[in-house]
Amino acid sequence: MHIKFTLICILGFLTSSFIVSRDRSVNLETPQVEIDTNYEEQEDFLFYTKKVLIIVADNQYHIDLGQKYTSIKLYSSAHPEAIITVKSKIETLSFGGLNTDKNIDMPPSFVVFQSPTGNFILQSNTDTEITLELFYASPISASIPSMKYKKFDCEKPQTISQKIWREGLPDPIPGRISTVVNHCVIHHSAGSNIDTNYVNTLRNIYLYHTQSNGWDDIGYNFVIAPDGTIFSGRDSDGIADEDNVQGAHFCSKNGGTMGICLLGNFNDTTPSVALQKSLTNLLAWKLKKEAISPWDSYPHPNSLSDDLATITMHRAGCPTACPGDSVALLLDSIRFRVQKTIDECDGVVSIVKRNKKYKQLVYPNPSTGRFYVMIEDDAQVSSFVLKINDGRVSQEGIFPENGLFNLQVQAGLYYIELFNNEGLLSQTKIIIE
Numbered sequence: 273m274h275i276k277f278t279l280i281c282i283l284g285f286l287t288s289s290f291i292v293s294r295d296r297s298v299n300l301e302t303p304q305v306e307i308d309t310n311y312e313e314q315e316d317f318l319f320y321t322k323k324v325l326i327i328v329a330d331n332q333y334h335i336d337l338g339q340k341y342t343s344i345k346l347y348s349s350a351h352p353e354a355i356i357t358v359k360s361k362i363e364t365l366s367f368g369g370l371n372t373d374k375n376i377d378m379p380p381s382f383v384v385f386q387s388p389t390g391n392f393i394l395q396s397n398t399d400t401e402i403t404l405e406l407f408y409a410s411p412i413s414a415s416i417p418s419m420k421y422k423k424f425d426c427e428k429p430q431t432i433s434q435k436i437w438r439e440g441l442p443d444p445i446p447g448r449i450s451t452v453v454n455h456c457v458i459h460h461s462a463g464s465n466i467d468t469n470y471v472n473t474l475r476n477i478y479l480y481h482t483q484s485n486g487w488d489d490i491g492y493n494f495v496i497a498p499d500g501t502i503f504s505g506r507d508s509d510g511i512a513d514e515d516n517v518q519g520a521h522f523c524s525k526n527g528g529t530m531g532i533c534l535l536g537n538f539n540d541t542t543p544s545v546a547l548q549k550s551l552t553n554l555l556a557w558k559l560k561k562e563a564i565s566p567w568d569s570y571p572h573p574n575s576l577s578d579d580l581a582t583i584t585m586h587r588a589g590c591p592t593a594c595p596g597d598s599v600a601l602l603l604d605s606i607r608f609r610v611q612k613t614i615d616e617c618d619g620v621v622s623i624v625k626r627n628k629k630y631k632q633l634v635y636p637n638p639s640t641g642r643f644y645v646m647i648e649d650d651a652q653v654s655s656f657v658l659k660i661n662d663g664r665v666s667q668e669g670i671f672p673e674n675g676l677f678n679l680q681v682q683a684g685l686y687y688i689e690l691f692n693n694e695g696l697l698s699q700t701k702i703i704i705e
């Protein structure tokens with residue numbers, strides 16, 4: 273027999289229809305989410321609500337949210353290591369565990385639902401207090417025009433204005449400041465790579481930045497989707513061009529920067545060709561407009577080294593994996609393509625010969641710091657640079673004749689780059705234990 277009782281959640285203060293039911297006998301393998309409330313006519317909805325719940329370990333709580341929501345943030349400040357599951361009709365999400373990347377763009381505690389969700393079963397492996405934040409990004413009426421790739425002439429690429437994609441959501445708070453941009457900072461959202469509802473994701477990120485973080489507006493100047501669509505980000509509020517509005521994305525020191533977020537997680541996945549093309553075009557337009565070179569660096573207060581590159585990454589400013597190793601490895605190639613694009617717009621015939629791609633082998637890898645680097649003889653490699661995961665140079669020098677390295681460095685993840693007198697030949701990720 274089921275012993276079932278219902279608690280009206282008195283902790284909620286924004287809506288009275290938020291209901292928590294506890295049923296000790298429900299089997300999570302066959303979730304009994306029978307409360308399939310129809311919220312089709314969801315007119316009087318909340319964009320955002322926040323609840324604090326006290327939950328007992330291994331109990332299953334039926335949560336009826338009183339309306340559908342499109343994303344969730346769930347965390348336990350008291351027990352960050354607690355594993356908390358949210359099981360809806362179509363997906364099971366796992367929250368908690370220690371997150372070591374404190375500067376990640378979308379933390380694991382924030383998830384965009386696969387489809388709007390009004391109820392789920394909640395369970396924790398620890399007695400704890402949890403904070404539940406819920407966001408509802410209503411659907412928009414307009415369809416988003418697809419990108420047109422004509423021959424790129426360094427004019428501003430087509431973007432989807434905030435007015436279009438933000439339809440129906442709360443306005444940003446006025447009070448922008450403008451900045452002179454010397455650095456374009458690349459981010460990834462650290463979100464899903466299978467999600468294709470980019471407008472919905474962007475709208476949820478907007479709600480997350482404005483409602484949960486309490487920012488005036490979305491943090492980035494531009495957001496690029498895997499299909500190449502470029503969305504205008506932060507509203508300029510009429511004070512400057514949108515690319516010269518100071519955002520909120522770069523380690524609390526946003527002066528001199530323009531933030532571009534690539535939707536998806538590029539720790540292990542390479543961005544699509546369409547995404548790379550839109551990124552290249554956006555950067556080529558901006559760098560040409562500011563008359564700065566993709567290969568230059570300028571001082572910036574938030575740089576971990578002396579100067580910060582004009583095309584740079586979130587991880588160059590503070591410890592984070594953003595924008596993912598796959599983007600970090602592409603960065604020189606993107607700079608090269610941006611330069612080529614600007615040269616073509618300027619009618620300059622590029623005399624830079626593209627280096628032949630060489631295969632570089634590192635053995636053993638992982639190693640204790642003693643390893644061989646092998647590369648074809650005709651590469652005529654002359655020097656090497658060892659970079660830390662965040663892009664800082666750890667060591668550099670003449671490439672040893674027999675390819676044998678014996679590095680005395682801290683354990684960790686590094687990149688070894690080989691150069692000949694024409695430039696960068698190759699880059700390999702190495703692990704030193």
Ligand SMILES: [Zn+2]
Nearest residue numbers: 377459586594
């Ligand atoms: Zn970032």
